[in-house]
Amino acid sequence: MTGASRGIGKATALVFAREGAAVVVNYSKSRELARQVVDEIRKAGRQAIAIQADVARKAEVVAMVETTMREFGKIDVLVNNAGILSPGNILTLREESLDEMIAVNVKGVIHCAQAVAPHMIERRYGKIVNVASLAALGTAMADTTPYAATKAAVISLTKRLALELGVYGINVNAICPGFIRTDMLMSSGTPEEVEVRLASLAKKAVLGRVGEGEDIAYSALFLASDEAGFVTAQALTVDGGRMDFLSHSG
Numbered sequence: 001m002t003g004a005s006r007g008i009g010k011a012t013a014l015v016f017a018r019e020g021a022a023v024v025v026n027y028s029k030s031r032e033l034a035r036q037v038v039d040e041i042r043k044a045g046r047q048a049i050a051i052q053a054d055v056a057r058k059a060e061v062v063a064m065v066e067t068t069m070r071e072f073g074k075i076d077v078l079v080n081n082a083g084i085l086s087p088g089n090i091l092t093l094r095e096e097s098l099d100e101m102i103a104v105n106v107k108g109v110i111h112c113a114q115a116v117a118p119h120m121i122e123r124r125y126g127k128i129v130n131v132a133s134l135a136a137l138g139t140a141m142a143d144t145t146p147y148a149a150t151k152a153a154v155i156s157l158t159k160r161l162a163l164e165l166g167v168y169g170i171n172v173n174a175i176c177p178g179f180i181r182t183d184m185l186m187s188s189g190t191p192e193e194v195e196v197r198l199a200s201l202a203k204k205a206v207l208g209r210v211g212e213g214e215d216i217a218y219s220a221l222f223l224a225s226d227e228a229g230f231v232t233a234q235a236l237t238v239d240g241g242r243m244d245f246l247s248h249s250g
């Protein structure tokens with residue numbers, strides 16, 4: 001599980017552990033938060049280890065997968081969740097932010113898939129779930145053009161990996177979350193500004209609320225399950241029915 005120290009990744013790690021999975025809690029910077037996630041899982045009687053690795057760096061990903069194989073002996077599921085968002089449009093975005101988003105959001109998915117696929121191929125079994133974004137599907141999410149492009153690449157990669165790996169019994173799917181209550185959504189602005197933003201986003205969903213990490217976690221759980229064995233190359237939108245995206249036309 002990449003990026004499992006906080007937000008959607010943390011919720012997904014906890015849900016997977018509850019269902020009996022031994023979980024690698026990957027993080028980049030938040031060592032203490034990752035340790036807390038591992039503690040929570042272990043207290044519930046399940047297995048977990050925290051592994052620091054910047055998914056943008058191939059060598060670190062390779063080392064993470066080696067450690068995982070040493071500790072757990074196999075990898076059934078890869079959830080490519082780690083991601084970053086630098087707000088900006090085509091006129092305002094700085095090149096460093098663009099490079100960083102491409103490195104984490106796109107290269108990170110490729111590095112992890114490349115490192116994990118040989119182990120899955122050997123067992124003729126595997127589930128890969130990539131966390132893309134609603135931003136990739138339309139234009140209603142303002143000021144996220146370069147981020148949206150990286151997430152569109154994740155959807156494209158999902159279909160390509162499904163095509164390349166399906167013959168080995170590996171399913172590859174993506175989730176496109178709408179607005180989910182995490183640091184990514186809540187870290188900019190004062191608490192009052194955040195509340196106003198959340199209220200306005202909630203009104204745009206048919207279900208009248210923003211999402212929680214667990215909303216994405218359970219979708220990932222389904223896509224990683226054997227019950228979804230005939231589902232591959234798909235992008236599942238989980239957004240509470242955003243009215244401005246229902247037509248996907250923005």
Ligand SMILES: NC(=O)c1ccc[n+]([C@@H]2O[C@H](COP(=O)([O-])OP(=O)(O)OC[C@H]3O[C@@H](n4cnc5c(N)ncnc54)[C@H](OP(=O)(O)O)[C@@H]3O)[C@@H](O)[C@H]2O)c1
Pocket residue numbers: 002003004005006007008009026027028029030031033053054055056081082083084085104131132133134135176177178179180181182183184185
């Ligand atoms: N929240 C939303 O509304 C929303 C909507 C659509 C899509 N998404 C996508 O969902 C995924 C999770 O987002 P979130 O909202 O949960 O974000 P978040 O709360 O900001 O958490 C991001 C997680 O990714 C990790 N991470 C960041 N860069 C990394 C790197 N280079 N290597 C390894 N781990 C890294 C972070 O680790 P550290 O704690 O160590 O930094 C953290 O665990 C992202 O791919 C995001 O684009 C989110």
